[in-house]
Amino acid sequence: MSLLLLVDLDGVVYRGPDPVPGIAAVLAARAAAGDDVVYVTNNSMHYRADYVSRLTALGAPVSPDRVVSAPRATALYVREHEPDVRRVLAVGASGLDRELRDVGLEVVNAGFAAERMAKEGLDGVEAAGAPQAVVAGVDPQLTYLRVAAAADCLRAGAVFIATNRDPVYPTQRFLRPGSGSIIAAIEVASGVTPVVIGKPQPLLLEQAAHAAGRDPKEAIVIGDGVLTDLAAARAVGARTILMLTGVTSPAAAAALPEEERPLATAADAGELRRLLDAVASGSST
């Protein structure tokens, strides 16, 4: 039976700008053997095409429908679960806008709404054209009026959907505020708590499994984060392989309590390949 592999990106396939050696080739071999490989990331800023070109360059098997980022999963979620939503106020980067437009939603960026509020003296609801939803992720251009626009729309009854609650966003040189920091500002200002899509919540992994036409319970989640990848996998009942190529040290992995332990840990691509071969042939758990 073919495997469903839900593969985290940063810390697994690459680490910042550098590929993790051998991982793309392991995934290519599994895809050639008939497995479904879907990439999952909490990153809320990029459009799928960005990942497709990067992964293709690394030699990893990928097509646009097999990249389920937090913005993509958020867009799919809105389309599936919020059929009355036509217009969305988006607090985020251009990748979020594009993913929402791709599923047929009309997107008003919070920057546009904030400009109208300032120039025309409007409230956020008028400035954004009364959207039925507010969607938020990392917005590197965040301003006071963008938060005000989102809060106005939420107080007027729009539904609130967050890409994820990551507190920080690590860049190559700095830790920057993550989606969770921006969500918190909007949440406090509006008094409205969002539906959260990204890991450790289950919805991102659910959408990723559905992208391959599969049940998330069948998945093997391959990730480097205990509080994100492993927790989300537990929430959907999936098995996990914890990679030691990212944020989790061997000592931290060894110290995990019984109920948080992965199916297996892998220090490198060679170990991952052997583990997946064993799982695929049913000879090991």
Ligand SMILES: [Mg+2]
């Ligand atoms: Mg990671």
